[in-house]
Amino acid sequence: MEDQxxxxxxxxxxxxxxxxxxxxxxxxxxxxxxxxSKAITIRQALLVAAVFEFSGxxxxxxxxxSTIRRGxxxxxxxxxxxxxxxxxxxxxxxxxxxxxxxxxxxxWPVSTTHSIIGAIVGFGVVALGTESISWGQVTTIVASWVxxxxxxGIIAYGIYNSIHWLILVREDPLERARRYAPLYVFVTxxxxxxITIFKGLTxxxxxxxxxxxxxxxxxxxxxxxxxxxxxxxRIHVDEKADREFHFAxxxxxxxxxxxxxxxxxxxxxxxxxxxxxIGPVAAVISIARxxxxxxxxxxxxxxxMLGGFGIVLGLGTFGRHVxxxxxxxITALTPTRxxxxxxxxxxxxxxASGTGMPVSTTHTLVGAVLGVGMxxxxxxxxxxxxxxIFISWVITIPAGAVxxxxxxxxxxxxxxSAG
Amino acid sequence: MTGYISKIFGDSPVGPMQDHMDTCYSCAKELITFFxxxxxxxxxxxxxxxxxxxxxxHAADEFKRQVRSQLPKSLLMPVPREDxxxxxxxQDEIANRARDVSGLVLGRRMELPAPIxxxxxxxxxxxxxxxxxxxxxxxxxxxxxxxxxxxxEAELVESLVHExxxxxxxxxxxxxxxxxKLFLIEDTLPPVNVMFLYRIIExxxxxxxxxxxxxxxxxxLLSH
Numbered sequence: 331m332e333d334q335x336x337x338x339x340x341x342x343x344x345x346x347x348x349x350x351x352x353x354x355x356x357x358x359x360x361x362x363x364x365x366x367s368k369a370i371t372i373r374q375a376l377l378v379a380a381v382f383e384f385s386g387x388x389x390x391x392x393x394x395x396s397t398i399r400r401g402x403x404x405x406x407x408x409x410x411x412x413x414x415x416x417x418x419x420x421x422x423x424x425x426x427x428x429x430x431x432x433x434x435x436x437x438w439p440v441s442t443t444h445s446i447i448g449a450i451v452g453f454g455v456v457a458l459g460t461e462s463i464s465w466g467q468v469t470t471i472v473a474s475w476v477x478x479x480x481x482x483g484i485i486a487y488g489i490y491n492s493i494h495w496l497i498l499v500r501e502d503p504l505e506r507a508r509r510y511a512p513l514y515v516f517v518t519x520x521x522x523x524x525i526t527i528f529k530g531l532t533x534x535x536x537x538x539x540x541x542x543x544x545x546x547x548x549x550x551x552x553x554x555x556x557x558x559x560x561x562x563x564r565i566h567v568d569e570k571a572d573r574e575f576h577f578a579x580x581x582x583x584x585x586x587x588x589x590x591x592x593x594x595x596x597x598x599x600x601x602x603x604x605x606x607x608i609g610p611v612a613a614v615i616s617i618a619r620x621x622x623x624x625x626x627x628x629x630x631x632x633x634x635m636l637g638g639f640g641i642v643l644g645l646g647t648f649g650r651h652v653x654x655x656x657x658x659x660i661t662a663l664t665p666t667r668x669x670x671x672x673x674x675x676x677x678x679x680x681x682a683s684g685t686g687m688p689v690s691t692t693h694t695l696v697g698a699v700l701g702v703g704m705x706x707x708x709x710x711x712x713x714x715x716x717x718x719i720f721i722s723w724v725i726t727i728p729a730g731a732v733x734x735x736x737x738x739x740x741x742x743x744x745x746x747s748a749g
Numbered sequence: 750m751t752g753y754i755s756k757i758f759g760d761s762p763v764g765p766m767q768d769h770m771d772t773c774y775s776c777a778k779e780l781i782t783f784f785x786x787x788x789x790x791x792x793x794x795x796x797x798x799x800x801x802x803x804x805x806x807h808a809a810d811e812f813k814r815q816v817r818s819q820l821p822k823s824l825l826m827p828v829p830r831e832d833x834x835x836x837x838x839x840q841d842e843i844a845n846r847a848r849d850v851s852g853l854v855l856g857r858r859m860e861l862p863a864p865i866x867x868x869x870x871x872x873x874x875x876x877x878x879x880x881x882x883x884x885x886x887x888x889x890x891x892x893x894x895x896x897x898x899x900x901x902e903a904e905l906v907e908s909l910v911h912e913x914x915x916x917x918x919x920x921x922x923x924x925x926x927x928x929x930k931l932f933l934i935e936d937t938l939p940p941v942n943v944m945f946l947y948r949i950i951e952x953x954x955x956x957x958x959x960x961x962x963x964x965x966x967x968x969x970l971l972s973h
Contacts, residue, residue, distance in 0.1 A: 500900060696754065
């Protein structure tokens with residue numbers, strides 16, 4: 331395969347382009363609830379996003395990358411002509427990246443996940459025929475798009491109600507918030523650590539026994555919970571903003587917790603969405619290197635790092651501006667609500683990533699916010715906008731598909747040796 | 750380029766509703782100054798007090814429009830949109846009563862007969878007290894949203910509503926007494942003036958009734 335270097339370069343560039351797009355736009359949505367509730371500043375948000383998106387991508391992104399790389403197209407159909415798959419994956423990357431750029435310029439709610447899946451299925455059907463698609467897998471993925479917002483919504487409903495009954499309706503909400511906050515931190519950190527250890531770490535080459543895994547996860551949970559407790563105890567009662575029940579101070583307690591959920595959310599987003607950008611890159615690399623369509627080669631860790639780097643680059647160039655805009659708009663979401671929504675979304679996404687399901691971060695978060703709304707936690711949710719966001723995933727799939735078919739023919743025209 | 754997550758949050762109606770109530774209360778409160786000037790017979794001051802009331806009433810209408818415009822039908826809210834609208838409608842009546850009473854008095858250059866002057870002034874200020882309590886409960890709205898209209902905060906607001914009930918009872922008693930005094934002297938006054946005096950007493954007493962109805966509407970919110 332004489333064009334190996336060319337393909338590798340193109341894959342790297344397109345992958346970086348898409349990861350950049352995700353960093354510039356999508357991260358803002360993932361982090362919006364934290365910034366909107368004034369839990370963290372924009373500078374802190376950028377730092378948290380950079381560190382945790384990157385580690386999410388590297389530590390927990392492997393499964394989803396595998397799904398996108400080889401779960402959707404049955405590669406036995408391209409054994410004879412591996413270049414087809416290379417063009418296809420490059421086209422899919424370019425299509426998703428361009429679509430992401432256009433849509434975010436226009437302010438349309440798009441999902442990176444939906445556009446990349448649409449793009450891969452699109453070129454697969456046109457270039458390789460309908461039978462080349464693993465429809466069972468595609469159906470499971472589409473089902474997960476319905477299941478993930480629903481699950482996040484139910485979890486958010488539960489978390490918010492627990493805060494409501496344990497803290498908000500009591501005579502002494504502030505003391506109760508101080509008492510329960512470390513518990514929430516412990517559960518959050520332990521669960522996310524557990525899912526990551528069980529589902530993600532094998533890709534890094536680390537294998538732990540069950541006992542070791544639990545010990546590490548619980549250890550992480552305890553350490554962060556103790557740290558959280560220290561911060562929470564240091565919060566002073568704001569006499570001016572508070573009235574009878576110190577709700578303003580209760581919200582400050584949860585603002586501390588939101589820093590932790592912001593990290594979880596960035597981690598979750600990194601684990602799922604970076605994989606979207608990097609899956610096709612990984613596919614191109616394994617074919618270009620060996621010249622064969624092989625199924626089982628491991629994903630080189632530097633590819634995941636490339637994705638993480640792209641996201642941080644996007645954050646650095648445009649993310650700041652987008653995050654600032656988003657943060658200004660969400661003032662309705664107080665830390666207790668934001669905490670419930672973000673935590674539920676992060677759990678759902680990290681779990682989905684662990685099982686290799688590419689879900690949409692935005693849709694999952696919207697589902698979680700709706701869950702809090704159903705629990706009567708938010709003064710006003712604009713259902714019209716929610717409807718438009720959910721409709722967008724239907725539109726994004728054909729858009730991604732059409733673009734990728736177009737790019738596929740263009741790439742084959744310019745680079746294809748077989749013509 | 751803005752994140753669309755932020756667009757799913759509608760604007761909270763709480764702030765404008767509180768502003769609206771504050772304005773309606775200021776409107777009612779101005780009635781105290783208004784009637785003090787009426788008693789002292791300083792009609793220039795009465796006139797400027799009346800124009801302040803009209804200004805405040807217009808400002809209240811503006812807040813009302815704002816709340817309406819930001820509560821489209823497609824909102825998911827903890828309490829029904831209709832109940833919020835009705836609450837605001839009742840709030841608005843406080844400003845309307847103040848406008849009607851002051852308009853009537855200024856238009857007819859009405860004078861309060863000396864025997865009922867003091868009683869009437871304290872009657873006005875007791876009615877304004879009721880409006881003040883109503884404002885206090887509306888100021889708890891954001892805390893009510895915070896606690897999901899349940900629990901200790903809801904009980905606090907419930908107790909405010911009971912205090913409003915008591916003030917309203919007070920004003921009822923005062924109204925009966927003023928009417929009785931007016932009845933004793935009504936033969937000495939021009940009959941048309943007497944008719945309008947009864948009307949003024951009634952309209953002023955409405956302020957406490959309206960405040961009480963605000964309490965009822967808040968209880969409706971708490972019952973959800």
